[in-house]
Amino acid sequence: MTRRSIGEVILEVRNISLSFGGVKALTDISFDVREHEIRAIIGPNGAGKSSMLNCINGVYTPQKGSISFRGKTFDHMNSREVAEMGIARTFQNLALFKGMNVIDNIMSGRNLKMKTNIFQQAIRMGAAEREEQVHREAVERIIDFLEIQAWRKTPVARLPYGLQKRVDLGRALAMEPQVLLLDEPMAGMNLEEKQDMCRFVLDVNDEFGTTIVLIEHDMGVVMDISDRVVVLDYGKKIGDGTPDAVRSNPEVISAYLGTSH
Amino acid sequence: MLYRENGQFKTSYQADQQIFPIAQDRYAMVAIVAAACLLVPWIASEYVFRALLIPFLILSLAALGLNILVGYCGQISLGTGGFMAVGAYSAYNLLVRIDGMPAVLAILLGGVFAMIFGVLFGIPSLRIKGLYLAVATLAAQFFCDWAFLRIKWLTNDSASGSVSVPELMVFGWNVDTPIDKYLFCLAFVIVFALMAKNLVRGHTGREWMAIRDMDVAAAVIGIRPVYAKLSAFAVSSFIVGVAGALWGFVHLGSWEPAAFNITRSFDLLFMVIIGGLGSIMGSFFGAAFIVILPIVLDNLPNWFGIPIDTALASHLTFMIFGALIVFFLIAEPHGLARLWSIGKEKLRLWPFPH
Amino acid sequence: MGPFLETLIGGLMTGMLYSLVALGFVLIYKASGVFNFAQGAMVLFAALAMARFAEWIPAWLHLEHKVLINLIAFLLAMGVMVALAWLVERLVLGKLVNQEGVALLMATLGITYFMDGFGQTVFGSDIYKIDVGLPKEPMFLFDDVFQGGILVNQEELSAALIAALLVALLAAFFQYTGTGRALRAVADDHQAAQSIGIPLGRIWVIVWSVAGFVALVAGIIWGSKLGVQFSLSQVALKALPVVILGGLTSVPGAIVGGLIIGVGEKLSEIYIGPFLGGGIEIWFAYALALLFLLVRPQGLFGEKIIDRV
Numbered sequence: 001m002t003r004r005s006i007g008e009v010i011l012e013v014r015n016i017s018l019s020f021g022g023v024k025a026l027t028d029i030s031f032d033v034r035e036h037e038i039r040a041i042i043g044p045n046g047a048g049k050s051s052m053l054n055c056i057n058g059v060y061t062p063q064k065g066s067i068s069f070r071g072k073t074f075d076h077m078n079s080r081e082v083a084e085m086g087i088a089r090t091f092q093n094l095a096l097f098k099g100m101n102v103i104d105n106i107m108s109g110r111n112l113k114m115k116t117n118i119f120q121q122a123i124r125m126g127a128a129e130r131e132e133q134v135h136r137e138a139v140e141r142i143i144d145f146l147e148i149q150a151w152r153k154t155p156v157a158r159l160p161y162g163l164q165k166r167v168d169l170g171r172a173l174a175m176e177p178q179v180l181l182l183d184e185p186m187a188g189m190n191l192e193e194k195q196d197m198c199r200f201v202l203d204v205n206d207e208f209g210t211t212i213v214l215i216e217h218d219m220g221v222v223m224d225i226s227d228r229v230v231v232l233d234y235g236k237k238i239g240d241g242t243p244d245a246v247r248s249n250p251e252v253i254s255a256y257l258g259t260s261h
Numbered sequence: 262m263l264y265r266e267n268g269q270f271k272t273s274y275q276a277d278q279q280i281f282p283i284a285q286d287r288y289a290m291v292a293i294v295a296a297a298c299l300l301v302p303w304i305a306s307e308y309v310f311r312a313l314l315i316p317f318l319i320l321s322l323a324a325l326g327l328n329i330l331v332g333y334c335g336q337i338s339l340g341t342g343g344f345m346a347v348g349a350y351s352a353y354n355l356l357v358r359i360d361g362m363p364a365v366l367a368i369l370l371g372g373v374f375a376m377i378f379g380v381l382f383g384i385p386s387l388r389i390k391g392l393y394l395a396v397a398t399l400a401a402q403f404f405c406d407w408a409f410l411r412i413k414w415l416t417n418d419s420a421s422g423s424v425s426v427p428e429l430m431v432f433g434w435n436v437d438t439p440i441d442k443y444l445f446c447l448a449f450v451i452v453f454a455l456m457a458k459n460l461v462r463g464h465t466g467r468e469w470m471a472i473r474d475m476d477v478a479a480a481v482i483g484i485r486p487v488y489a490k491l492s493a494f495a496v497s498s499f500i501v502g503v504a505g506a507l508w509g510f511v512h513l514g515s516w517e518p519a520a521f522n523i524t525r526s527f528d529l530l531f532m533v534i535i536g537g538l539g540s541i542m543g544s545f546f547g548a549a550f551i552v553i554l555p556i557v558l559d560n561l562p563n564w565f566g567i568p569i570d571t572a573l574a575s576h577l578t579f580m581i582f583g584a585l586i587v588f589f590l591i592a593e594p595h596g597l598a599r600l601w602s603i604g605k606e607k608l609r610l611w612p613f614p615h
Numbered sequence: 616m617g618p619f620l621e622t623l624i625g626g627l628m629t630g631m632l633y634s635l636v637a638l639g640f641v642l643i644y645k646a647s648g649v650f651n652f653a654q655g656a657m658v659l660f661a662a663l664a665m666a667r668f669a670e671w672i673p674a675w676l677h678l679e680h681k682v683l684i685n686l687i688a689f690l691l692a693m694g695v696m697v698a699l700a701w702l703v704e705r706l707v708l709g710k711l712v713n714q715e716g717v718a719l720l721m722a723t724l725g726i727t728y729f730m731d732g733f734g735q736t737v738f739g740s741d742i743y744k745i746d747v748g749l750p751k752e753p754m755f756l757f758d759d760v761f762q763g764g765i766l767v768n769q770e771e772l773s774a775a776l777i778a779a780l781l782v783a784l785l786a787a788f789f790q791y792t793g794t795g796r797a798l799r800a801v802a803d804d805h806q807a808a809q810s811i812g813i814p815l816g817r818i819w820v821i822v823w824s825v826a827g828f829v830a831l832v833a834g835i836i837w838g839s840k841l842g843v844q845f846s847l848s849q850v851a852l853k854a855l856p857v858v859i860l861g862g863l864t865s866v867p868g869a870i871v872g873g874l875i876i877g878v879g880e881k882l883s884e885i886y887i888g889p890f891l892g893g894g895i896e897i898w899f900a901y902a903l904a905l906l907f908l909l910v911r912p913q914g915l916f917g918e919k920i921i922d923r924v
Binding site for chain 2: 057058059079080082083084088089091095096097098099100104107108109110111112114116118121122123124128129131132133136137140171175
């Protein structure tokens with residue numbers, strides 16, 4: 001399949017260590033992500049994969065280590081700055097805004113780009129109305145892309161799980177990100193839904209060149225679509241390379257299958 | 262049959278996003294506003310204006326303000342009475358101390374003072390939520406209770422904090438009959454309701470709701486919790502302050518600090534809960550309910566011929582309020598507004614079963 | 616020095632009384648994660664029940680002996696509080712299990728209003744007396760050290776001792792009994808506790824009954840001092856800052872918080888009050904609570920509040 005040519009390193013984490021009280025979630029993790037690639041992070045449950053994404057997004061602050069994006073290095077990330085830099089994400093347990101419908105959830109992803117102030121919005125006619133329409137059009141394009149037109153005005157709390165996951169993706173896409181962090185986007189889906197989701201992820205990478213960092217448990221998906229893989233276990237990195245290289249790494253195999261005693 | 266949307270196709274996003282997308286709703290709203298402006302002044306009695314309509318309008322405005330904070334942004338506030346007091350007393354001071362201060366400007370500036378006060382007491386919301394925030398807002402309420410009683414400068418050196426407003430002149434129009442007062446308040450309510458509705462359907466409204474629903478995800482999208490919460494406090498307190506000034510100037514004429522005590526705060530919270538959290542229309546339903554209920558309860562026995570003394574009636578009011586709050590929280594946490602929209606949903610199908 | 620000590624001791628006593636009410640808050644919060652705004656209304660309701668039963672029993676049962684009357688009245692009032700606990704669990708809490716904390720808080724607000732109205736309908740709304748034989752005459756202590764001695768109110772002293780006893784009992788209960796552990800599990804996570812078989816409904820009835828007992832004791836003491844009247848339910852509003860200071864989950868915290876607020880109020884009124892126009896008692900406690908909320912929201916002894924993603 002055609003794939004964009006993979007570029008230079010765009011995101012790099014160096015020596016990240018994160019602990020909560022006595023629990024060490026991440027120990028000395030370093031890896032990089034190249035532009036336009038699909039990078040998978042895999043590992044058994046509790047390995048620290050979500051925590052890693054949370055560090056990148058500024059939800060957690062690591063005790064040690066640094067993160068660089070396009071050459072600028074930070075030792076802790078501020079959520080708003082991360083969003084402004086063009087890094088978006090989806091959540092493992094969905095983090096949709098239950099009180100709003102699909103359109104509003106995805107529109108909220110456009111928030112950074114909407115600049116009218118409170119007074120203009122209160123009057124609505126003029127600048128604020130025009131802005132709403134421009135961004136509504138962008139959101140409608142995403143809705144078309146994700147094939148959720150029929151549910152646009154439905155409150156998200158009423159949607160089935162698979163559709164909610166699509167809305168979560170839509171909200172992240174609405175930010176027009178350069179890097180998209182996906183936290184188990186296919187969890188809990190059946191085969192058809194997984195195929196649809198894969199298709200969306202690949203299309204996003206293909207059409208817009210978005211760099212994808214993907215946490216996923218389904219090995220078939222990981223091997224199929226990712227360019228490179230990082231393997232975590234108990235907060236430590238135990239593998240880093242192409243899918244084939246990682247698949248045959250004895251440490252990775254024993255982490256997943258356990259060692260016989 | 263009557264309420265079908267057949268044939269109402271939207272050809273632009275603007276049409277789709279308007280406040281009342283269904284044509285029948287638009288006509289109904291126009292009719293209601295027209296009736297309120299043109300019909301009611303002719304047919305309502307003075308008692309109805311004074312005891313029902315004017316309090317209803319002003320309290321709807323206050324409930325609207327509170328709903329923005331509690332319903333749309335999810336920040337609980339038990340100090341609404343205090344904010345109303347700030348609005349009322351600030352407007353009063355501006356009116357009597359500055360020669361030639363127009364009444365409308367005084368009222369709006371009262372709202373501005375309430376807004377500043379609201380933002381100050383909203384700062385704790387950046388660190389605490391839920392019950393803890395409720396306690397912080399109670400601090401605001403008790404502080405106001407005390408300040409307007411004891412700090413003489415705030416009440417133009419009145420002994421007990423009680424003040425009274427001279428006659429109200431608005432652009433040469435002397436607002437003193439009940440009809441005048443009603444129309445004056447109606448104008449404020451229409452303008453503010455419209456602006457509030459525009460705010461909540463714009464990106465600021467979505468920010469507020471995002472913070473309410475899941476503030477971590479909101480931060481990750483780039484929403485700044487500080488800005489969202491403080492703007493909610495600001496807008497809410499401004500509206501509540503204006504309502505407070507109207508309450509003092511138009512409804513009461515003269516008042517003392519007790520007019521804005523904690524009972525007022527609780528009443529407004531109940532209006533918002535019963536009417537519907539996160540709904541502009543709900544604020545009106547809730548206000549109507551809370552204004553009408555005591556009057557109904559007072560008069561009901563008489564209509565049935567059973568005399569109840571006023572003390573018992575007021576105890577019963579308490580009991581019914583309390584029971585209704587619990588009922589709504591259990592059965593329909595989204596209040597009367599949700600019941601209303603469910604009713605409309607059914608109406609769309611009527612007379613067909615499905 | 617004498618007046619200062621008197622104010623201090625007076626503040627400590629008042630503080631103990633606040634603590635008694637705060638204890639009820641802490642109990643219910645610790646055990647069910649619900650913040651019970653209705654605690655003040657419960658104090659009033661219990662006190663009303665006690666006062667009126669004590670009045671009516673001589674007529675119903677033709678008894679004269681004061682101690683016996685009070686005892687029976689106490690048992691009846693306690694019965695009423697247990698019935699109340701059962702009703703609250705049945706009609707309100709049980710139905711709101713899966714809603715978030717704010718909804719439960721507002722529900723207790725609704726219960727407050729209901730109980731205020733109901734209590735006054737059933738028991739009447741005049742001022743009633745409670746007389747359980749607490750000593751009322753003031754004592755003078757240390758009259759060899761300070762001229763004239765230090766005035767100590769015996770009633771408040773006994774209240775303080777009773778409260779201290781209650782606290783010790785309750786703290787032991789939570790820490791060392793199986794039921795206490797179950798209660799703490801329920802406070803942590805209702806649904807998880809349910810899923811391991813803890814009978815949520817019964818636990819809540821127990822907790823609210825215990826809180827009702829505490830409310831009754833508080834009601835008797837306050838009512839004996841002030842007379843039983845509507846303003847008693849406003850005492851609850853004073854107890855809120857106490858639990859903020861002490862920590863919502865800490866029984867000893869309720870005591871320490873109460874003492875600090877009691878003393879702080881009295882001292883601030885005397886020493887700071889005159890500069891601000893007086894009457895700062897109404898907001899001093901809240902100002903202190905606000906300070907804590909900004910600096911240390913979990914209070915002196917409470918558990919740290921962690922927000923999980």
